[in-house]
Amino acid sequence: MRELTLSELETIVSEVGEARYRARQVMHWLWRHQASSLEEMREVPARLRQYLAQNYRLGHLTVSHVAHAADGTRKLLFRLADGAGIEGVIIPTHDRTTLCISSQVGCAMACEFCATARMGLVRNLKASEILGQIIAASTQCTQAERLTNYVFMGMGEPLANYPNLARALTVMTAEWGLAVSPRRITVSTVGLAPVMERLLAEFPVNLAVSLHATSDELRNQLVPINRRYPLAHLLESCRQLPLGHRRRITFEYVMLQGVNDSPADAVRLARLVAPLKCKINLIFFNPFPGAPFQPTPRSRIEEFQAILLSRNLTATIRESRGAEIAAACGQLYAQARMPRSRLTGLNHCPSPSDTRETQPPTLL
Ligand code: SF4
Secondary structure (H helix, E strand, C coil), rough: CCCCCHHHHHHHHHHCCCCCHHHHHHHHHHHCCCCCHHHEEEEEEEHHHHHHHHHHHCCCEEEEEEEEECCCCCEEEEEEECCEEEEEEEEECCEEEEEECCCEEEEECCCCCCHHHHHCCCEECCCHHHHHHHHHHCCCCCCCCCCCCEECCCCCCCCCCHHHHHHHHHHCCCCCCCCCHHHHEEEEECCCCHHHHHHHHHHEEEEEECCCCCCCHHHHHHHHHHHCHHHHHHHHHHCCCCCCCCEEEEEEEEECCCCCCCCHHHHHHHHHHCCCEEEEEEECCCCCCCCCCCCCCCHHHHHHHHHHHHHHEEEEEEEEHHHHHHCCCCHHHHHHHCHHHHHHHCCCCCCCCCCCCHHHEEEC
């Protein structure tokens, strides 16, 4: 039921002979009160509640495990109705609380530095499952916390599940839904160029593009979608995006020791993105068991950053948050006793940093 738009719910309400304004009442309970049952919706007529209960489900996700990091970051394991598991991450900072959301069970993009990639794609999440993460995560917030920012950087490639992503964004940003400012939402992509344009034409959200390499040869290896949308194509698509005058793209760049972190890489990166309204987010790699890469040491990342800054680019280094609970994912899964094929990997899409409103720490 949480995937319905207001107009869809108004149609349903009318069809059962109730006044259309009842749909707004139901939406109010679903999103403002985050009701967990139809019985809670006191002013909604019993006949309508009964009809909805017989024909729709509220779409709750269960939080089956929570891993706490010393810095306040919490990794949540959500269990879906079919038994599959996905992860979300709550990241509190001094002025906001960010939720990292998954968009798929597994992922088909096969990025070489990503544990989730090893699962392959199990299935797309439904819009109700995307939104259900927000409701379920809210129950894990302390009294002083309130989710303020949302990043689609959990498991999966959001733009590969566009219809469900779009429906979820509609509900998130609608005044009858969660009423979240689009500027507090960031969608991260490995570079599905044609869908990026559609996303920004339909939703004025922030966009983060995972670059990670400065040559097609290396990017083909690290981010295989590059074979379909090579760097020149991707960057030209970025140049043509309808960003508006205030927004800029964030390019994510995970620092892999001896792979993409040389001064020559920094110079090439600067040349590639210089024509674009953008910022660069340099990300610490958080190794996982079997990962074929090592993280670049901080001093080398700072040298890399200095080269970008010297070319008048905006480049930030994102601290890794909750690294110890990412490392403990195996334990989380073991406790959950889920079949391996139904578990998510770590959250590996890098974090956004486009605006002050959307600067969560790095999850990688
Ligand atoms: S980094 Fe993101 S897009 Fe790439 S495989 Fe992992 S989850 Fe998929």
